[in-house]
Amino acid sequence: MHFIITGKNIDVTEGLKTAIEEKIGKLEKYFTPDTEVHVTLSVEKERHKIEVTIPVKGNIIRAEQVSNDMYVSVDLVEEIIEKQMKKYKKKIIERSQEGGDFQQDYLDQDFSDDGEIKIVRTKRFGFKPMYPEDACVQMELLGHNFYVFMNAETEEVNVVYKRRGNTYGLIEPEI
16 A cells, blocks of 8 residues: 555654554555555644545545544544445445455455445425525434435526534535
8 A cells, every 4th residue: 555644734653654654554454565655644733633535436435533632543543444445345345346445355255234225205395495404404303313405596407415513515516
């Protein structure tokens, strides 16, 4: 695995690099040797944040973790990625058959908590044209984190979603 480590508002020391390469390096059993691992470290006030992005053919494996200590964040983010790898193994196997970036040993392992994704409920509803701001209000009234609606300005299906810090995002289709 090739590590690309960057820091925002933090000096990436050799000790920190070593800790990241050792801890996240445990994941190399899942990936081919030439897989790139992008690690971004940032510090804001007492928040030590690590973001790990691993681009693989047809997908991106990503996790982030925040704590009051960067070394704790590194430990936690490695656990998250490992859980993701176990959870999505079946999907990953299908992708690897198309030519992926995963180790064959990993694909051959049997994980007992390997669960298939099941859709247990389907909802149908009509779209009422509305403006994005109205959709945000409707989302808040429903107590949801996102809301699908027909945009009155563009007449296209859009999604508004709640972001951290009581802000909102809008997803529009790309033409």
